[in-house]
Amino acid sequence: MYGIIDCDNCYVSCERVFRPDLNGKPVVVLSNNDGCVVARSNEAKALGIKAGMPYFKMMQQWPDKDIAVFSSNYELYGELTARVVDIIRQEAPSYFRYSIDECFVYFPPLNDSSLFTLHSSLSEWGENLHKKIKKWVGMPVSIGIGPTKTLAKMASHFAKKYPGYHHCCLIDSEEKRLKALKLYPIEEVWGIGRRYAARLQALGVKTAYDFAQHHETWVRNTFNNIVILRTWKELNGIDAVPNEEMAKKKSICTSRSFSGMITELDTLRTNVANYAARCAEKLRRQDTVASIVSVFLNTNFFREDLPQYWNFQEKRLTVGTNSTIDIVKAATEVLHEIYVPGYHYKKAGVIVMGISPTSPQQLDLFDYNAKDYDKKKRLDKAMDRINKINGSETIVLGSQQYTQKDGKGRAEVFANAIKHDHRSKNPTTRWSDIIKLK
DNA sequence: TCTGGGGTCCTAGGACCC
């Protein structure tokens, strides 16, 4: 059996941990630059606020509503969800984290597990886990349990929707499985996206049950696609979606939209240097190196009145690296190749690929600077440590600093202007934000 | 005025190998 633990309205719930006064009120969390709505409380959903809706449109549509608005604060969300995972680790025989707000657990056959000497049933296990996470972290979760991951996901939606389940829904019989399938719209099935849903509906498939009832040959012939076939099997109770071993990432991307638009190469270069440095940090955190560094650049697609430009290029390195200096250098070189003056740029990003383990590493026989490998490694280690203790970007490369000329032509450093007008504090990660009790 | 930021997997087709 599989279980999935899913944080309810994750980002909103994180914000409410330190703002209990917002319980029961409409709350939304925005994307970077306060662009779109990415998380909504149940009250906000009830108002009709859609996921992905631009913030300015929400304000136009509900100008007078008392809606609490937060800029995204990933430092806070990352820390609180890590606490949730810590509890799951203690309570589950084995688990794998699927996303920032979801975690799968795997239950071995019943008689093999001592877990069930403590809990008489799986649903009791789930209800207790919910209580513990709510009490210890303040995060509400929904738990679904079923014979396949797809059915567990389905169960978690029922747990979310119907209070009668006490936050945990269990599909452990043929009768329950069929009942759940009949109540479940096809477009909400895990693995069925917009395109497949439209095709299926056109073929008369409205519910998960309609789909599961079709013969395997029909699915094969209609879609000729192994992914959707797995989903069909899972709905029929056959374990088919491979368990991800939480492998190391095969590509790592850091990209941002700018709050305004950028025309100057210098400013783009500073941004790209920062994204590259973030990629290097992410590589080091999973103990890997990359041998391909790529950069993309685009103008504002929403501005049809302006000329449009998009480009992407990569640089292949002889030796895989996770050194901030190396990756920033490579990214900067690529940027110079794709930058064309005269356009108003809205977004840039760095993607590193060709990822392999840090060791064993093939070095370059003909590289005269080989002695620098060690130096750079120690430098990165020192920087990572400082940034971990004192907060990210406490120490950066010079090329990462945003500067502008003052009246006398001297460079002044300033903070990068990603818009975060409604950002909450970080009481769990910043000394300056610690909550004072009276 | 204002529109996010990450990832994965599969398939078809082309280039190449013996």
Add this chain to the structure above:
DNA sequence: TCTGGGGTCCTAGGACCC
């Protein structure tokens, strides 16, 4: 008249997920 049989690797594009 007749023109084999088996592979691998890479890339682009399309689908999906959160």
